[in-house]
Amino acid sequence: MADEKTKLKKYWAEQAVSLALQGRWAEAVTANQNILALFPSDAEAYNRLGKAYTELGKYTEAKECYAHALQIDPGNSIAEKNLQRLTSLVAAGHVEVSPPLVEGRLEPRLFIDEMGKTGITTLINTADQPVLAKLSAGDPVQLRIENKTLVVESIRGERIGEVEPKLGHRLIKFMQAGNRYTAAISSLENSVRIIIHETYQDPSQVGRVSFPGKVGDMSFRSYIKDSVLKYDLDEDEEEVLDEEVAGLDTEAAGDEVVEEAEGFEDELSNGVPDDK
The missing domain is CATH 3.30.70.2330 (Alpha-Beta Plaits)
Known part of the structure; x- marks a missing residue:
């Protein structure tokens, strides 16, 4: 059972990376959520989920993900840095934004x-x-x-x-x-x-x-x-x-x-x- 879960984690991680490369952030959210359903204490998955939410303009959800990552791994510099950045955005009034006018990244x-x-x-x-x-x-x-x-x-x-x-x-x-x-x-x-x-x-x-x-x-x-x-x-x-x-x-x-x-x-x- 443990081996099967590990294989699924690797599969969804590969999917998350591939989707991120294509700028398909909504699908990347699902991929990372699938990992967290199996491994709820995976700080890296929370970081990736926070990144995907940030790209979708969902800053509140992104902050929650980075906060979870820090709770799991207090020394996680990526989570700390992004949480600070999002906090400054929210403080400036940028609580939520619409999705990008041009979806995704440049290929x-x-x-x-x-x-x-x-x-x-x-x-x-x-x-x-x-x-x-x-x-x-x-x-x-x-x-x-x-x-x-x-x-x-x-x-x-x-x-x-x-x-x-x-x-x-x-x-x-x-x-x-x-x-x-x-x-x-x-x-x-x-x-x-x-x-x-x-x-x-x-x-x-x-x-x-x-x-x-x-x-x-x-x-x-x-x-x-x-x-x-x-x-x-x-x-x-x-x-x-x-x-x-x-x-x-x-x-x-x-x-x-x-x-x-x-x-x-x-x-x-x-x-x-x-x-x-």
Whole structure:
């Protein structure tokens, strides 16, 4: 009987990870609840359930889950951190919100392409904590041109911050020339970082690189893991996630993203239209 329960736990844990990767948070709730029905003292399952509820905007339920996790495991740093974040949200009046306007996460595969089409940058002039507290790694964001500034907004239209001037100016010119980009939160630790991917290149810009430099395999794997991933995976679940990530077709090379477009001023002035 014990072995059967353990097998069921592993099965539902695998389902929970897979559903989280797909942004299917309502189903992830059920998967984690199934684990708790068998193992009511599983702190990790409570953490994952809290994460799923947070993604659905059910902050009250999420707080209860993280509180349960802390009761079971008082040293659980993930539960403690998330409980503090949710407490600040509730204190600011964000008790419940409607589900995301765009369901789920951005598919990680969307960000994997040939060298020069993906970049990661740290935002400047970021929003206050009440706005940032509602965000998670992997959340899709919008890029909006505001004069000569590239503004980053949540899908609800809340201003998150701005792309640093050099890269922002570069991308604005490409956008005005017809290129299109998709972006998502990469990290919220100490600063707000976003990952930006070129989804369409205008014929007039063929041969021109949006992001000088390279996105490394390890760098990108780190992004994918961070985006589900404040999901508190145990050892078995980490293996499941690693298999998911390892299956992605990554051909980019290098270890870091070159975040500033140095050395490309001639290209900007000669090949991309100037601001009107």
